Amino acid sequence: xxxxxxxxxxxxxxxxxxxxxxxxxxxxxxxxxxxxxxxxxxxxxxxxxxxxxxxxxxxxxxxxxxxxxxxxxxxxxxxxxxxxxxxxxxxxxxxxxxxxxxxxxxxxxxxxxxxxxxxxxxxxxxxxxxxxxxxxxxxxxxxxxxxxxxxxxxxxxxxxxxxxxxxxxxxxxxxxxxxxxxxxxxxxxxxxxxxxxxxxxxxxxxxxxxxxxxxxxxxxxxxxxxxxxxxxxxxxxxxxxxxxxxxxxxxxxxxxxxxxxxxxxxxxxxxxxxxxxxxxxxxxxxxxxxxxxxxxxxxxxxxxxxxxxxxxxxxxxxxxxxxxxxxxxxxxxxxxxxxxxxxxxxxxxxxxxxxxxxxxxxxxxxxxxxxxxxxxxxxxxxxxxxxxxxxxxxxxxxxxxxxxxxxxxxxxxxxxxxxxxxxxxxxxxxxxx
Amino acid sequence: xxxxxxxxxxxxxxxxxxxxxxxxxxxxxxxxxxxxxxxxxxxxxxxxxxxxxxxxxxxxxxxxxxxxxxxxxxxxxxxxxxxxxxxxxxxxxxxxxxxxxxxxxxxxxxxxxxxxxxxxxxxxxxxxxxxxxxxxxxxxxxxxxxxxxxxxxxxxxxxxxxx
Amino acid sequence: xxxxxxxxxxxxxxxxxxxxxxxxxxxxxxxxxxxxxxxxxxxxxxxxxxxxxxxxxxxxxxxxxxxxxxxxxxxxxxxxxxxxxxxxxxxxxxxxxxxxxxxxxxxxxxxxxxxxxxxxxxxxxxxxxxxxxxxxxxxxxxxxxxxxxxxxxxxxxxxxxxxxxxxxxxxxxxxxxxxxxxxxxxxxxxxxxxxxxxxxxxxxxxxxxxxxxxxxxxxxxxxxxxxxxxxxxxxxxxxxxxxxxxxxxxxxxxxxxxxxxxxxxxxxxxxxxxxxxxxxxxxxxxxxxxxxxxxxxxxxxxxxxxxxxxxxxxxxxxxxxxx
Ligand code: NA
Ligand code: NA
Numbered sequence: 001x002x003x004x005x006x007x008x009x010x011x012x013x014x015x016x017x018x019x020x021x022x023x024x025x026x027x028x029x030x031x032x033x034x035x036x037x038x039x040x041x042x043x044x045x046x047x048x049x050x051x052x053x054x055x056x057x058x059x060x061x062x063x064x065x066x067x068x069x070x071x072x073x074x075x076x077x078x079x080x081x082x083x084x085x086x087x088x089x090x091x092x093x094x095x096x097x098x099x100x101x102x103x104x105x106x107x108x109x110x111x112x113x114x115x116x117x118x119x120x121x122x123x124x125x126x127x128x129x130x131x132x133x134x135x136x137x138x139x140x141x142x143x144x145x146x147x148x149x150x151x152x153x154x155x156x157x158x159x160x161x162x163x164x165x166x167x168x169x170x171x172x173x174x175x176x177x178x179x180x181x182x183x184x185x186x187x188x189x190x191x192x193x194x195x196x197x198x199x200x201x202x203x204x205x206x207x208x209x210x211x212x213x214x215x216x217x218x219x220x221x222x223x224x225x226x227x228x229x230x231x232x233x234x235x236x237x238x239x240x241x242x243x244x245x246x247x248x249x250x251x252x253x254x255x256x257x258x259x260x261x262x263x264x265x266x267x268x269x270x271x272x273x274x275x276x277x278x279x280x281x282x283x284x285x286x287x288x289x290x291x292x293x294x295x296x297x298x299x300x301x302x303x304x305x306x307x308x309x310x311x312x313x314x315x316x317x318x319x320x321x322x323x324x325x326x327x328x329x330x331x332x333x334x335x336x337x338x339x340x341x342x343x344x345x346x347x348x349x350x351x352x353x354x355x356x357x358x359x360x361x362x363x364x365x366x367x368x369x370x371x372x373x374x375x376x377x378x379x380x381x382x383x384x385x386x387x388x389x390x391x392x393x394x395x396x397x398x399x400x401x402x403x404x405x406x407x408x409x410x411x412x413x414x415x416x417x418x419x420x421x422x423x424x425x426x427x428x429x430x431x432x433x
Numbered sequence: 434x435x436x437x438x439x440x441x442x443x444x445x446x447x448x449x450x451x452x453x454x455x456x457x458x459x460x461x462x463x464x465x466x467x468x469x470x471x472x473x474x475x476x477x478x479x480x481x482x483x484x485x486x487x488x489x490x491x492x493x494x495x496x497x498x499x500x501x502x503x504x505x506x507x508x509x510x511x512x513x514x515x516x517x518x519x520x521x522x523x524x525x526x527x528x529x530x531x532x533x534x535x536x537x538x539x540x541x542x543x544x545x546x547x548x549x550x551x552x553x554x555x556x557x558x559x560x561x562x563x564x565x566x567x568x569x570x571x572x573x574x575x576x577x578x579x580x581x582x583x584x585x586x587x588x589x590x591x592x593x594x595x596x
Numbered sequence: 597x598x599x600x601x602x603x604x605x606x607x608x609x610x611x612x613x614x615x616x617x618x619x620x621x622x623x624x625x626x627x628x629x630x631x632x633x634x635x636x637x638x639x640x641x642x643x644x645x646x647x648x649x650x651x652x653x654x655x656x657x658x659x660x661x662x663x664x665x666x667x668x669x670x671x672x673x674x675x676x677x678x679x680x681x682x683x684x685x686x687x688x689x690x691x692x693x694x695x696x697x698x699x700x701x702x703x704x705x706x707x708x709x710x711x712x713x714x715x716x717x718x719x720x721x722x723x724x725x726x727x728x729x730x731x732x733x734x735x736x737x738x739x740x741x742x743x744x745x746x747x748x749x750x751x752x753x754x755x756x757x758x759x760x761x762x763x764x765x766x767x768x769x770x771x772x773x774x775x776x777x778x779x780x781x782x783x784x785x786x787x788x789x790x791x792x793x794x795x796x797x798x799x800x801x802x803x804x805x806x807x808x809x810x811x812x813x814x815x816x817x818x819x820x821x822x823x824x825x826x827x828x829x830x831x832x833x834x835x836x837x838x839x840x841x842x843x844x845x846x847x848x849x850x851x852x853x854x855x856x857x858x859x860x861x862x863x864x865x866x867x868x869x870x871x872x873x874x875x876x877x878x879x880x881x882x883x884x885x886x887x888x889x890x891x892x893x894x895x896x897x898x899x900x901x902x903x904x905x906x907x908x909x910x911x912x913x914x915x916x917x918x919x
Contacts, residue, residue, distance in 0.1 A: 017522075017525075020507070020518055020522060021507055021518060021519065021522045022522045022525055022526065023522075023526060026525065026526045026529050026530075029529060029533070030525065030529050033532075040658065043656075043657075044656065044657070044658050046536060047652075047653075047656040047658065048658070049532065049533065049536045050536040050537065050539055050540040051540060051649065051652060052643065053533060053537060053565075053569075054484075054537065054540065054561075054562065054565055055646060055648070055649060057484055057487060057488075057565070058480060058484060058561070059480075060476050060479060060480050062483060063455055063459075063479050063480070063483045066452045066455075066483060066486060066487065067452065067455070067456055070449075070452060070456070169641075170640075170641060170766065172767075172770065174770070241774070242770070242771075242773075242774020242775060242776055244463050244776075245763070245767075245771075245776070247459060247479070248459055248460075248462075248463050250456075251455070251456040251457075251459035251460050251463075252459075252460060252463065254452070254453075254456045255456050255457070255460050258453075272446070275445075275446055275449035275450075276442070276445055276446065276449065276493070278449055278452065279445040279446070279448040279449045279452070279486065279489075279490035279493065279494075280445060280490055280493055280494040280497060280499040281499065282448075282452070282486065282487050282490065283445075283448070283487050283488070283490040283491045283493070283494035283499070283568075284494050284499045286487040286488070286491075287491065287494070290533075293643065296643050297643045297644075300638070300642050300643055300644065303636075466741075466759070471759065473754070476762050548671050548892070548893060549669060549670070549671060549672070550670055550671050550892075551670070552668075552669075552670050552747060552762070553747065553750065553762055555670070555671075
């Protein structure tokens, strides 16, 4: 078997192992080491096994990962969700579907201090879904709006996935975060539109409920909303203005989130939970980085990227057509794969091709993160669908899947806009340069 | 077994404390350099605390199955096949963790006699390698317990054993 | 028999050290061997091209030829970092030939045991490039935040009262333009590579440092080549390649100098009195640096340094005569 063919086989073996339930990190690592041994002999593979894992987790720039994770986890445990949700409700309550719109808005603000989609969906799902069901919203709309809006955790900076893209491709985290700002707002707007359209065309989306004269207190914009926004402004503002680097921004963010949790009188037990969650999430990401490094050692040796690149440049297709093909490939892959593993597995091959075609690396970063995030809400395997079902047992997996289509359409529209108008992404970073 | 689970939990908490140390030293460095020089070797310390934190938490992450994995295929299988598949994937994971633990320990031991030092303030590199190798060896132990749990649970309780 | 050699280094494909050094050297060998020897490249961004692992992957035989930095990872090729001694460096030609002769004389060769060294070289002496405030006297440095390219440069800055900033070279533009750092130490090549001319105001030609590089082959692989193949490698390497690299550095430096002139920035060259002040200020720094080399296990520092100064004068004269 020629090395490039072995590379393709390795890619499918890694995917197959993932699909039968092997942890993604281990699937990539096992395939990588085995493939490397076939290409270079056992001696080389043993050397790689003894040195590459450490080298993969040693770079200073990786410190942003646990620290941004901590920022999100501690904000989630600080109990911001209720007040964010009711504050947004003040804004949207006059519209039909206002609660679902408020959910999207609250996810956007929460996403501005949390770097993970799953954490955003889980945190907001706990509070927003029961509330919507109580007000007569269909489980479909309630579940789907949280699952979709949860992806704002990654689409709006800070974002762990963007950090990993930046580290993998040696791009600036600050530039990527700046580039993500307008697209994140666009995503929020499109999700709100998706809610408005859903409640208009589907009469069953909201059934009238009769419990007027309800005595729930309206909190409005309380201190915690201001605290959340201040944290965002300090971290992102400091990063953009050059007051501190990405590593320092993450440290300040983690520090700020812990202070926020203390100010919100979070219980000690909850703080310990947050610490454990930070530790195990970071450990998991680091293990995936180890797996990705081992896998890349192998893929690099097969010369696959070069051959695919040549093949594409000889095909004579216009770059935009190739980009659309790449995006369709990601959409398909996203049905079955988790966003992080998808990016780690494919970037070593896809990134050089895309850059050779003349696309901007920052632009492609936002594109690839967006398309990977769509995978979180597409069946059969969408992590956000699982998360929402998990935290809100009132809605079933199939309920959410039935309601997700308008949101997936909103995502595809957004992708289309990015390809048609790259300035949506590149405007702010060019301003920064 | 229970004692080890407690130990893994405390190691993970120690990992979180290690992250906190990295955050604090960075924040202090940011503040201090507004007035004077900042802390020499911040980068070296942060690298040490981050690597240590992630790998001290690694056994706990394996023990509570925090690792991203999917169960698409197994949902369509009868309980016994589900159990078997779960066991097979755990055994593969265990096998690989042992391999990684073994060779990382070898490298860490060779670091003891090497002259490699960190970039800025010259911390000996074996200090970085020790928590890393410890975390991987601990992960092998954690995975061994996962396998033992699965074997003990038997195929009547697939939900409990599926990773 | 035909053989494909894996060659790894840490520069991007578009950088001079790849386009000129690597491509010319490999072409020469492929041609000489009648196409028997071909090459496969692993460059910036690849796992095998990881700058801190180049020595290890070369010794382990994962790659056959590698081109790395002497000061990274720290404390591997410590003897060659004698070249990082402040104020020692002159032109790239003289620096490289000095290093190569020290190697051939056995003064710095010990850490390279077991690998077939093909060339050693060092860039033209580095300058301090700053924004807003010029560095003309040692006192000017006090309190300034300067990006340090190596541990030796960091120590020097610290001893002179400046604050060394440790960021990767790719972040230099960002930290200077945002004011996180006031300047950087680079040869002109770095100014061009990282597009720094547009944000810099002053360049002080103080001959502060020179980072150095090794270019080597796996010894087993070298020995496994046929006699005629080995001759092709030998013919393209050694002193001839070292001299060629000195000239390459001049061409790699030229755009940075041109861009700086085009921006109208001030280029400061110290006169004799000013130079004397720097020499005086550096004395304790040099002593301290050599102490640190000794602590890292480099025993014959004084002897090597004395010889390096002799050779440097000799080769610099040779370089100036050629011009
Ligand atoms: Na976010
Ligand atoms: Na999906």
